[in-house]
Amino acid sequence: MDSDTHRAWLDEEGRRLTSFAAAAADPGGGFGWLTADGGLDRDRPTQTWITARMTHVFSLAHLRGEPGAGALADHGLAALRGPLRDHEHGGWFSSADPAATEKAGYEHAFVVLAAASATAAARPGAADLLAEALDVVGTRFWEPREGRCLESWDRTWTEPEPYRGANSNMHMVEAFIAAGDVTGDPAWRQRALSIAERVIHQAAAGNNWRLVEHFDTSWRPLLDYNADAPDHPFRPYGTTVGHWLEWSRLLLHLEAGAADAPAWLLADATTLFDLAVRHGWRADGADGFVYTLDWSDRPVVRPRMHWVVAEAILTAAALHRRTGEARFEEWYRTWWDYAARHLLDRRSGSWHHELDPENRPSASVWSGKPDVYHAYQAVLLPQLPPAPAAAAALRDAG
Structure with a gap:
């Protein structure tokens, strides 16, 4: 895992991913949804x-x-400061679609x-954007009494959604x-630990370590949520195996x-991984990893998602x-x-974003290749210490 040859391979794969991702830069602003062959899908808003x-x-x-990467980061920052930001009420829309007025924790x-x-x-304007984003999240999403985050609001921050989600809270931890x-x-980091303790050490452990994804406003589990839409790309029914792995990793980052x-933190991370x-x-x-399981550990949605293997x-x-x-190194090699x-x-x-149960490219849940985030982290993070976070580690390394 730590050999020079393997690290060189990871670096080459990282450059291949960013080369592909560069095509997502939309001249109209932000990064668009890429098709399977790497073209911009003009039918989808940014x-x-x-x-x-x-x-x-x-x-x-x-x-x-990596040459050229800074300019692409700036391109994204311009969209986050511009058309994707609500200049009237604050916060960020879910997309550039004028009808998309929801303010969701996942996007924030x-x-x-x-x-x-x-x-x-050290990209221009980034520090101001970070300060604003943290203010919005701290004011609108963080619930001190619950030690977790709300899911979403309407545009004017008047009505929170009557739902709480583990997925958005997981990404808040990150x-x-x-x-x-x-x-x-x-x-x-203290807030991140608070979320992890409640979602994993309490809720998941209290459900026999089967990660609960969906909750009501009092954080009571909704085990039948979306039973009629089991392959929902963001809120599928049942438990999502990839999130067991992602939470496991985040617990280790918190510990480090x-x-x-x-x-x-280590005990729960190991339990989630093993299960x-x-x-x-x-x-x-x-x-391959199936997408979701029911509460008796039976596969519900069987296609394999690329992000699960990356995690x-x-x-x-x-x-x-x-x-x-x-x-663990044996599994690392197996999954690569x-x-x-x-x-x-x-x-x-x-990477193909989805495979069918026979490991052939498919598109039943995800079409195209809109995201290199999981794959790029899979080639980068194994080369970095578990703390601090990747960007801080690279900055501090000079």
Whole structure:
């Protein structure tokens, strides 16, 4: 895992990903949705989450010395300061579609992440954007009494959505870690730990470690949520195996950056990883992670998503670094072999975003290739320490 040859391969794959992603830069602003062959899908409006993720990726690439990446990060920042921002009421729209007036925590988490990485990369205007984004999140989304974040609001911040989600809170954890490490303000890591303790150490542990994704306004689990829409791309029914892995990794990042980390962070991270492997990998007899499981660990949506394998790679690397156990490196190698065999698209670029249960490219949940965020982190983070966050680590390394 730490060989020079492997690191060179990771670096080459990272450059291949950013080369593909550069085509998403829309002359009209922000980053658009890329099709399977790398063209802009003009039928889809510019999405805030895609623009923010791409800005994050290109900020990291700039910090790594990749020519042209800084200008692409600036392109994303311009959209986040411009058409994607609500200049009247504050905050960020979910997309450039005039009808998309919702203010969602998921998108705001990625605005914070993008602004934090761009600030570490010393991009113009990024520090002001980060300060504004943190103010909005701290004022509108963070609930001190609950120790977690609200899901979404209407445009004027009048009515919060009567729903609470683990997915948006998970990405708030990622964003808060990055913001705390870039700004030096420990309050953001403390908030990240609070979210993790409640969503994982309490709710998931209380559900036999089957991660609960959906809650009501009192944070009571909604186990039948979207049972009639089980393949929803953001709020699927049941439990999402990839999130078990992603949470596992984030717990390790929290532990590594804490002066007096609670012991449950490593224990819970290991439990989530082991259960994801046991119940999600080859759950239907074929290689790959199924998308979702029901509450009896039976596959519900069987297509394989690229981001789940990326998170599996990252989590295996983090656990191997933390524990030294050989089994984690074995899984790391297994999943890179799987990605190389099935996901890396050497003809059209990037990674296939979805495979069917026979590991053939498909598009039942995700069409095209709108995102390199997961794949790019899969090639970068195993080469960095678990703390501080990637952008801060690259900045501090000079």
